[in-house]
Amino acid sequence: MRAFIVAALVAAGSLGGAAAWADTVEVANVKYETAVDLAGQKLLLNGAGIRYKFVIKVYTAGLYLTHKASTTAEVLAAPGPKRIHISMLRDIDGNELGKLFTKGIEANVTREEFAKSINGVLKLSEIFASRKQLNSGDSFYVDYVPGIGSTVLLNGKPIGETIKEPEFFSSLLRIWLGDKPADDNLKEALLGLKKDRKR
Incomplete structure (x- = not known):
């Protein structure tokens, strides 16, 4: 009986820990965990928000870091x-999304930085082109691990080769955090300066 009680308490403790770990923030009905594990390290949700094109919701985005940060630098x-972490809120042509990301990078980095990132830019464009279309509800991550590079995961599954150049991930982030961001409100949300939980 005592062993059963101990086992029950251990199980309850485990469930409690799992519940605490699985806290989420909801943005446009998309749930972002407040903490995730990547390469053996705990990452915190720095901020999350919605990318609008005029009044249309295109996708949500969430940024994860080891420590909170409130500026691009x-x-x-x-x-x-x-x-x-990007989650689509409407269907979009894969080629179109690839082109938008490329333009976003070009608008926010120097020619030298773009040249160092070009291999990753081309690989990302190829990934989206091969997908043809991303549908509402699809999600993808780009995970960066120092010494390894950037990995793209579509709906939780790795796709394409690892992009080894460290400059690529910094260039990618500038799409949303650069001087000419895709969406000013989304930039503030990713930096944790405002809470964008509109539905």
Whole structure:
């Protein structure tokens, strides 16, 4: 009986821990965990928000870092693994999304930085082109791990080769955090400066 009680308490403790670990923030009905594990390190949700095109919701985005950061410089300088998590809110052509990301990078980096990131930019474009269309509800991560590079995961599954150039991930983040971000409100939300939980 005592062994049963101990086992029950252990199980309850485990469930409690799991519940605490699985806290979420909801943005446009998309749930983002407040903490995730990547390469053996705990990442915190720095911020999450919605990308609008005019009044249309295109996708949600969440940024994960080892420590909270409130400026672009702090995000780019942050040590350890990082993740950008995108969830589509409408259907979009894969080629179109690839082109938008490429334009977003070009608008926010120097020619030298773009040249160092070009291999990753091309690989990302190829991944989206091969998908043809991303549907509402699809999600993808780009995970960056120092010393390894950036991995793209579509609906939780790795797709394409690892992008080894560290400059690529910094260039990618500038789409949303650069001087000419895709969406000013989304930039503030990712930096944790405002809470964007509109539905």
